[in-house]
Amino acid sequence: MFVCKNCKSIDKFELMFSPEYRGEKHLEINYNDKNEIIITADGYTFVPDLRFMNEHAVCKYCGQIYMWDYEGMKR
Numbered sequence: 134m135f136v137c138k139n140c141k142s143i144d145k146f147e148l149m150f151s152p153e154y155r156g157e158k159h160l161e162i163n164y165n166d167k168n169e170i171i172i173t174a175d176g177y178t179f180v181p182d183l184r185f186m187n188e189h190a191v192c193k194y195c196g197q198i199y200m201w202d203y204e205g206m207k208r
């Protein structure tokens with residue numbers, strides 16, 4: 134999970150797309166056998182990491198963009 138540095142909300146991966154994103158925004162969220170989140174967005178499947186979050190994910194609680202840090206377990 135990731136935490137918003139602005140409002141400290143934890144995103145449970147109801148990830149929002151960047152306002153500039155121009156795809157269909159069809160999103161599927163699954164888990165692999167390591168309990169990692171797998172996101173499929175418009176046919177593109179990936180395991181989101183902090184870099185991805187800080188490039189693409191908007192906080193749905195406060196609207197802050199690209200302000201993420203790892204929550205809980207440190208890597």
Ligand SMILES: [Zn+2]
Pocket residue numbers: 137138139140141142192193194195196197
């Ligand atoms: Zn926030």
